[in-house]
Amino acid sequence: MQTQYAMQDTTLPAYGHGRAPYRRVAMVASLAVFAFSACKDRGDDSSATSAWTPNRSDVVMGVPSAEVVNAIKATLQTRPPTMTASRWKYVERLYLAYDNVPLWLDANGFQEARSTALLRALLDAGTDAIRIDAYPLDELVSALGAVRQNKTPSAAQLASADLLLTSAYVSLSEDLLTGQLDPRSLEQDWHIAANREAIDSAVARSLRDARLDSAIARMRPQDADYTALRRALVRFRTVVDDGGWPAVPTGKAIKPGQTDAPARLAALRTRLRLEGFGTDTNAPSTGAGMYDATLAANVAAYQQHHGIVVDSVLGEETVQSLNRTAQYRLAQIAANLERYRWLPRSFGERYIVVNVPAFRLEAHDSTGVLAMKVIVGKEFEGRKTPVFADSMETVVFRPYWNITPNIQAGETAPKIAENPAYMKENDLEYFKDGGETRIRQKPGPKNSLGLVKFLFPNSFNIYLHDTPEQALFDQDVRGFSHGCIRLEKPAELAQWALGWDSTHVNTAMHEGEDNQSAKLSRKIPVFIVYATVYERDGRLYFGNDVYSRDDAMVAAVAGSVTPSETAVRQLSALRKLVGG
Numbered sequence: 001m002q003t004q005y006a007m008q009d010t011t012l013p014a015y016g017h018g019r020a021p022y023r024r025v026a027m028v029a030s031l032a033v034f035a036f037s038a039c040k041d042r043g044d045d046s047s048a049t050s051a052w053t054p055n056r057s058d059v060v061m062g063v064p065s066a067e068v069v070n071a072i073k074a075t076l077q078t079r080p081p082t083m084t085a086s087r088w089k090y091v092e093r094l095y096l097a098y099d100n101v102p103l104w105l106d107a108n109g110f111q112e113a114r115s116t117a118l119l120r121a122l123l124d125a126g127t128d129a130i131r132i133d134a135y136p137l138d139e140l141v142s143a144l145g146a147v148r149q150n151k152t153p154s155a156a157q158l159a160s161a162d163l164l165l166t167s168a169y170v171s172l173s174e175d176l177l178t179g180q181l182d183p184r185s186l187e188q189d190w191h192i193a194a195n196r197e198a199i200d201s202a203v204a205r206s207l208r209d210a211r212l213d214s215a216i217a218r219m220r221p222q223d224a225d226y227t228a229l230r231r232a233l234v235r236f237r238t239v240v241d242d243g244g245w246p247a248v249p250t251g252k253a254i255k256p257g258q259t260d261a262p263a264r265l266a267a268l269r270t271r272l273r274l275e276g277f278g279t280d281t282n283a284p285s286t287g288a289g290m291y292d293a294t295l296a297a298n299v300a301a302y303q304q305h306h307g308i309v310v311d312s313v314l315g316e317e318t319v320q321s322l323n324r325t326a327q328y329r330l331a332q333i334a335a336n337l338e339r340y341r342w343l344p345r346s347f348g349e350r351y352i353v354v355n356v357p358a359f360r361l362e363a364h365d366s367t368g369v370l371a372m373k374v375i376v377g378k379e380f381e382g383r384k385t386p387v388f389a390d391s392m393e394t395v396v397f398r399p400y401w402n403i404t405p406n407i408q409a410g411e412t413a414p415k416i417a418e419n420p421a422y423m424k425e426n427d428l429e430y431f432k433d434g435g436e437t438r439i440r441q442k443p444g445p446k447n448s449l450g451l452v453k454f455l456f457p458n459s460f461n462i463y464l465h466d467t468p469e470q471a472l473f474d475q476d477v478r479g480f481s482h483g484c485i486r487l488e489k490p491a492e493l494a495q496w497a498l499g500w501d502s503t504h505v506n507t508a509m510h511e512g513e514d515n516q517s518a519k520l521s522r523k524i525p526v527f528i529v530y531a532t533v534y535e536r537d538g539r540l541y542f543g544n545d546v547y548s549r550d551d552a553m554v555a556a557v558a559g560s561v562t563p564s565e566t567a568v569r570q571l572s573a574l575r576k577l578v579g580g
Contacts, residue, residue, distance in 0.1 A: 052114075052210045054098050055106035061147070063155050065101065071159035072100045082136040083167055090170045090203050091163070097204065102162040109147070110161075117213035118169055119578045123571060125172060127230050128220060129334030130180060131560040133567035135171050140164040141573040169216075173203045176219040179341035180560075183387075186552045188530065190342065191388040191460075226340045228535035229333055236330040237561070244326035245274040253315040256296035260314075262288035268314065269295065271322055275329075277302045307357065307544030309476045327561070328554060332542065334561045335553035336533040343529065344389075351525040352392065354464075354485055356385050357532045357543030359478040361464075361487065363496050370489075370496050373473045374464075376546065377483035384547045385462065385483055387530050391523035392456040395494055397508040397516045398443040399453045402431075404461070407482060408439050443514040451509040452490050454497065456526045464526075466490035466509075479546045485528075497524060 060068045072095060079088040094103065104115050125132050143161040147153045177199050183190035202219065209215035220226065239245065248271050249264045265288070272278050278298035291314065300312040306321050347353070350365040356376045363370040377385040403412055416422045423429070427442040441447050450466020460483070467486040472478060480486075487493060494505045498518055508516065532543045532550055563571070 051208050052212070053208070054101050054103050055111070056101055057107035059107055060102060060105050060158055061107070061109050062152055063158060067155035068102055068105075068158050068162075069100045071155040072102065072163060075156075075159050075163050076100075080136060080139070080167065082134065082139070083171070087167070087170050087174060090174070090200060091166050093200065094166060094170070094204060094207065102158065103207070104162050104165045105158060110144075114212045115144075115165060116578050117216065118165060118172075119574055121213065121216045122168060122172060123574055123578070125175075126560070126563070126571075127233065128176065129233055129337045129557060129560040130172070130175050131557075131563075131567070132172075133559070133564050133570060135570075136164055136167050137570040137574065140168055141570070141577065144577060169207070170203060172216070173206065173219055174199055176216070176341065177202055177345075179338045181338055181553075181556050183342055186549075186556055188339075188549055188553070189384060189386040189547070190530075191386055192343065192527075194342070195344070221340050221343070221345060225531075225534060226337065228540070229337050229340070229533060232533070232535075232540050233330065233333045233337065233561075236326060236333055239274060239326045240330050240561075245271045247271075248314075248319050248322045250316075250319055253313055254291045255313050256291060256293055258291050259289040260291055265289060265291060265295065268299075268322070272298045272302055274326075275302070277305075304476075305539060306542045307477065307546075329542065330561050331554040331557055332550055333533050334557040335550060336531050338553070338557060339529075339531055343527070347527060348525050350522075351527065353527045353529060355534065355543070356387075356528065356530050357546055358534060358536075358541070359544070361485070361493075363493060365496075370492060372492070373478065373488040375467065375472055375478040375480050375486035377481050378479050383481070383483045385481075385485065385528060386460055387528055388458060388460060388462075389525065389527045390456040390458040392454055392497065392526050393520055393523055394455040395498055395518045395520070396453045396455060397494075397512050397518070398451055398514045399447070399449050399465075400443060400515055401441040401447055401449045402433075403428075403439045403441065404482075405436075405438070412439055450486075450490060452494055452505075454493065456524075462528070464490075464493070477544050477546070479544075 056065070058065055076092055076095060079085065083091070095101075104111055104118075122132060122135070122137070140161075143157065143164050146157050147161045150157065178194040206212070206215035206219060246267045248268050249261070251260060251264055254260050269278065272295075278294070278301075296312040299314055299318065300310050302308075302322070303310045303312075303318060308318055308321060347364075352361060352363045354361045354374060354376075359374055359376060361372050361374045377383040412428070416428075419425075423439075427444055427446045428439055429442060431438055431440055441449075443451075445451075445468060448467070450468055453463055453465035455463050462484050464485050464487055469486075470488075472480055472486075473488045491502065491505050491509060494500065494509075495502060497520060498505070499521070500508075508518070530547075530549060532545050534541055534543065559567070
């Protein structure tokens, strides 16, 4: 999932303002403890020259500080309806840490640099596809206005303004750190949980940063994949604002060199060009109705970047994909920004990531990236590969395949009943497992696990393994397995994981004893993820939504890509407050 790009301009426009070119930026690779880059421990805060502390003057805009503190205490007793209980706990703990003094006010009024940094961050939340109309913004704008327009505000007004700024800060922080949606409510089969204590720490430590604008910015995922999606969001929002792209009329499947209606091919050229596939205009290179080599090559490029079998044919699946609206693609990008926020910020110095929709594994360490194709679980019969994380511990050479009871009952046993020679033909044998008669496949070239498997114990009984069916890796869409993940380059991964040379690994695979385990000297985090939009080699890809999980996500993030009237009004009011 992670690749390196040259650093370029990282400026993104405020939500709904301006246009930005589609550029990529360099990745900051990190990632097994949930350690946020926004809150790395830099030692004793009391000696950190950049640390911020709240003002403890005797008065706040002419009001005795003790009265303001008492008003803050009183206001904290009632949780506003716009705040969840967990977020309100963060607010309470922040004030408790500073003896309930104001966090955004000093003797003369608002600490302009810090309050403006927060308001600008709220305005920029749209570039992360974060929906802000659930934040207490109406109340915030009203409270800030009341203080700014009143030369002698009351203690209650000051307390209200300060608490609402803190509430907005906490809400935005948590959304940037862990996302806005609960994956469990969206049928995402997501089993990587957020670390609540780390969120609390990040919120508190970021507040103490003297450069609050930078601290808030660091709360979002700090890697090039996420930044690339933010830029793609800007680009596709521009396409949507400009009216989207034309639908490609349905019709017969056409191959290179064949002809079709000129109007259909003109619509196809325009549609491809608007997403960056080809620079040709509606004027064809040969004839108006000719599906020529140039147009077919652009279709092939589109197929490659959209999880479709690459055959250069304008077939039904390709037309359906082309006719996904620009609004839908925009929402897919927003959905995957949210998925990135669900992930931990630190995968460790050495780790493995499998992105299911990309059918790709990447093993990362300080020397670079080992990448390979993978085969994932089928999209039916309970064979979907879930999203989870665990740690690789063992490599097993020449393994047995212990056929699971459900596969044995549903697939293997019927085949044996139909063909008495099936067991011998497939190197199968019976064995006892806790008094139960099971079937396993003996080690060797016919074994479905191939000659090596990689174990990272988990409740899903999923692991990485070799396969004798290497020809399947030639397929563009690779959802064939029973849920486990087959590897294109198992020997190379064994070398990487164990630190062995190729001779040692090949001997163990082809000449070693059966079912021999090799323990890793250090466990390796393994992350199985589901990202349907991602960047590779400087180009945006819409991966194969092999388990049809995007529709629910697209519906859930709709409010972030098409702001509600409430959000538009709130954003306008915020801009007036910061003078933008």
